[in-house]
Amino acid sequence: MKYPIVSVVCSVLFVAVNADIYLHSPRGSNNRHDENTRERTNGNRLFDSQNNNRGGYNVGTPMKYYAGSNLQIEWTNQHSCNNENSNCELILQYMCNSDLRDGTRTDTILEHEAISKDQTFGMHEDYEYYLWCSLRERNKGLFTADQNFDNKHTAKYTRQDNQGTRYGYECAEERDYYPYWQPSPWKDIAILTNNAKKCPYYQSESQNVKSRWGCYFSFEDLKKAKYQIYTFPKKSLPNNKEDCEKTTVNSIRGVWIEFPTHGLPQPDCRETEFSRDNHLGNGLDGSPNLYNWTLPNIDETKCVFRIRYNISTGDYDSWSTTADYNGNPTKLDLSDKYVLSSAEVAKNRGFVFKGNPNVKLFADANFELQLAVDTSQYGRTFQDRTHVFSIKERPNSLKGAVIHNLNVRGKRGNIVQVYPAVEYDFVPNTLNIMTGDYVHFQWTGSDKNPPNNAGQGKAGTDRNNALLLTSQLYPEGNDVPFGPGPVFGHYGNNYPNSLNNAFFLDLRKTDLIQLSFLKPNAADKDLNNADPYFNLEPVKVTTVGTYHYVCTRNNNFSNRDQKGRITVNKFQMENEALGYMGGVMTSRDGQVELTADQGVFDRLQKLTLEVWPREEGVRRMKIIGVNLSTKEMYSSNFVVLSPQTELTAPGKKFQFRMQTDPGAENVNIYLLSSDSGLSSWNKVESAIGKDGVARFTASRGGVYVAKSDSYTVLITKWFKEANLIKRSARDTV
Known part of the structure; x- marks a missing residue:
């Protein structure tokens, strides 16, 4: 068979x-x-x-x-x-x-x-x-x-x-x-x-x-077969069509059937x-x-x-090594792997695929060592x-919303006590979202951790909360602030802001109290009376900014620092990891799309795609010293692909599709990339667009924007007319 x-x-x-x-x-x-x-x-x-x-x-x-x-x-x-x-x-x-x-x-x-x-x-x-x-x-x-x-x-x-x-x-x-x-x-x-x-x-x-195929017997037949299996010639139920249709259990013949896909x-x-x-x-x-x-x-x-x-x-070619090599370890030729002249030499010196082989280290000396090899562990x-969890249908109020889960990882104890688990942290530790997105705070713990593990509060208990940190107190040089918009709370601090003053993700005061004390009206400073499970239903975020927050219960030891950061962007931002298989990245409004065919990337690339309105693009470019005149110079929004370096395999390019102004003619795409000094725009070759869509190919990250030749012609015409008017006026005088 x-x-x-x-x-x-x-x-x-x-x-x-x-x-x-x-x-x-x-x-x-x-x-x-x-x-x-x-x-x-x-x-x-x-x-x-x-x-x-x-x-x-x-x-x-x-x-x-x-x-x-x-x-x-x-x-x-x-x-x-x-x-x-x-x-x-x-x-x-x-x-x-x-x-x-x-x-x-x-x-x-x-x-x-x-x-x-x-x-x-x-x-x-x-x-x-x-x-x-x-x-x-x-x-x-x-x-x-x-x-x-x-x-x-x-x-x-x-x-x-x-x-x-x-x-x-x-x-x-x-x-x-x-x-x-x-x-x-x-x-x-x-x-x-x-x-x-x-x-x-x-x-x-x-x-x-x-789909999959298998030899079908009913559950009742299988239970009967359990006690009769060794009367079969094969001592097992068949795994192929030919033998399945010859096999009976209590006079019931096996049926070779198709099991459907998961769809x-x-x-x-x-x-x-x-x-x-x-x-x-x-x-x-x-x-x-x-x-x-x-x-x-x-x-x-x-x-x-x-x-x-x-x-x-890589001891052997696992894709081509089949049952033909079973039972006789000398069949596998390991000579290439260990740079020996032939399979016979490898065999004579003990370089064979078997348990605990005796290997002759030198060809001309009778000196052997036994290797502790267990072939069951070569696979x-x-x-x-996880433990059991649920996936719930959304209520009507959340239909179509983007929801980000914000959870907690780790358990009570110092790093030695919890290993190979980890200490507490928020997940994601840094969460990047857009205005209008929802954040779902939720975590669970246990009251039965080892009783002598280090930690605050009642021995053995897990508890987590989240409070906005206090604002920056001291200057820290010329560091660029992390994230967009105003900064709420400072990562370097260890104390929470007063709930009366805290502005945290547009949360209502009742939500802030719940995030802080977990079980309002029955809380204590160590949160011992609260349940280890916490769930705050998804909260919509509308205010741009960078928010730094802390868990007060797990922030009092030198080797703990349970803090998190949420950045809320006004502008579109998508993150995607693309590799050899390629794939598609699309802005949330669908107006920008990057498509990479198979083989365009020769390694995994963690990409970020941002879209800035023209006003924002001009503002940011001026910050880095690139003079862009006015937003009217451009026929599209600014598209930022990071990392701003060469991304593709040699000679390969990905495709870009970018929305441009309706009616713009002879649209060309220009690129400003950080690894070229961020000093000037470079025209992307063969980047011609029309009818409100520009399509072009590229190989690197950077800032992409469209300019229309029709605008350049218009400006040139305007300057010529202005000069004629000036000349006419001068001649008249």
């Missing part, structure tokens, strides 16, 4: 290395529930994380996000991504259904239908899903190295875990491979990868857009952000690695998010999942 080609290709993701991933926003559980110990109680509770037992955040009141709102996802991963030391994929997914639950206990749910309905046990995947997985034939086209799979025939056995250990109702084979070739309840959000050239494959194979768009796919080896910390710029997720437009009371981290070394998948 032949196995599906896709199954062979999918082995790409799973080579080896020890690593961990921890989800900080939204809060990842790492299988923790609500225990007050530093170590989680049960690493088998819901899923196999492969992570250190210290990670995870306690369960709290379920978070409630609005459909279509913006949620910033933050995590830390231990080993490198987007550098030459390893290959790395991050798979972001979610699942919603009415049976999801956190439960109230830390035990692993039992493998039994009746127990699966016991609400005290936590459950993500359901029992029927696990039962089918545990009976279905595993994909025997995959490379399993020298691992022993005798009498291990079903999909609950993988190279990473060939013991078939059960973690909740998770299917081990689905966990370890992406894209998975059997039906899965998980829906794809994004794939972040070292090799973006594989993105078309990942996207086309996603169950969002591609969703292709997942986003782009490069991972850089992270370095052995470092559970921030990215290159000192900020967390993140992904901005626009929540789906659904109304679901129970959802879970997961992030999977697939890390691999590692790490993951973290």
Whole structure:
């Protein structure tokens, strides 16, 4: 029997290395529930994380996000991504259904239908899903190295875990491979990868857009098969059409059926952000690695998010290494990898793909060392999942609004006590929005943190609040203020402003009191009497400015500084990360659009697109010493693309579409870029527009604006006429 080609290709993701991933926003559980110990109680509770037992955040009141709102996802991963030391994929997914639950206990749910309905046990995947997985034939086209799979025939056995250990109702084979070739309840959000050239494959194979096929038996038949499975010649239920239609369970023949797609768009796919080896910390710029997720437009009371981290070394070609190499480690030729003259030389010196090989370091000396190699770890998948949350349909008052979620990450304790979790911070730490947008303040904590962890207030408790900081007290040189408009509160201060004087995001005084004390009329200075969960319904922001705020409860230790910044812009600003796969950036009013085809960018570019009205453009240009005369010189708004440097791969350009004045003729685009000194405008080649739209290509960031030749002709004509009038008057005198 032949196995599906896709199954062979999918082995790409799973080579080896020890690593961990921890989800900080939204809060990842790492299988923790609500225990007050530093170590989680049960690493088998819901899923196999492969992570250190210290990670995870306690369960709290379920978070409630609005459909279509913006949620910033933050995590830390231990080993490198987007550098030459390893290959790395991050798979972001979610699942919603009415049976999801956190439960109230830390035990692993039992493998039994009746127990699966016991609400005290936590459950993500359901029992029927696990039962089918545990009976279905595993994909025997995959490379399993020298691992022993005798009498291990079903999909609950993988190279990473060939013991078939059960973690909740998770299917081990689905966990370890992406894209998975059997039906899965998980829906794809994004794939972040070292090799973006594989993105078309990942996207086309996603169950969002591609159906799956499987051997169907009813749930009742599966339960019967559980006790009869070893009477089958294959010792498992078939995973292919030919054998499926020959197999019966209690005289019921299997049916090879198509399972539908999730009916969703292709997942986003782009490069991972850089992270370095052995470092559970921030990215290159000192900020967390993140992904901005626009929540789906659904109304679901129970959802879970997961992030999977697939890390691999380059010891062998994982895309082309199949089951043909199983059981005989000498079949894999490692001579090129280790710069040896031939496969035979590599074999004789012990450079073979097997567990704990003895390697002869020198060809002409009998000197060997044993390497601590475990081939089960040459295919590692790490993951973290949230507790249950909801995605709510918007009320009529919020239809069409842009909503930004503002949450809190971290838990009580100093950095040593909470590691590999993190200390408190606001998420996003810096939030950039436009006037008219809404901010949704919401966070949750726990009253069962380890009782001796450092912190203010009652031992073991999480609390967070938000108050505007006091204004600047002392001069700080000639630093340019961060953000637009007036500055409210100063980041360098540690005291909040008086609620009588504070102007914070157009919030009413009742809202300010609620943000400050969490539970008005029953609060105390340490907020102990308040609930660890806080929710302030979305607030519309109309006043331009830069707002600096603080959590007073978690700001009194030398290694804590829980502060945040919100910048409110009057003008349009969009942020997007585009890489090899390209994509589209569009201004909110749709009048400016950047389109990058596949291959235009040779690395991930974090782009910002701003649109300034002509008056604002003239004002800002004069500030930096560029004399632009008047706004009437220009036929469009000013479009600012940052970073203001060369952005594309050599010889490549992206396309721009820009709205211009109706009726303007022979419109040309001019560019002012910071890396060229910001001293003069340069005409963009082949940038001709007409009929109110200018289309052109470019390769760099900077300030773009349109000028019309018709205006130049008009000005020239006006000057000529003026000179004629002057001459005529002089002649008359």
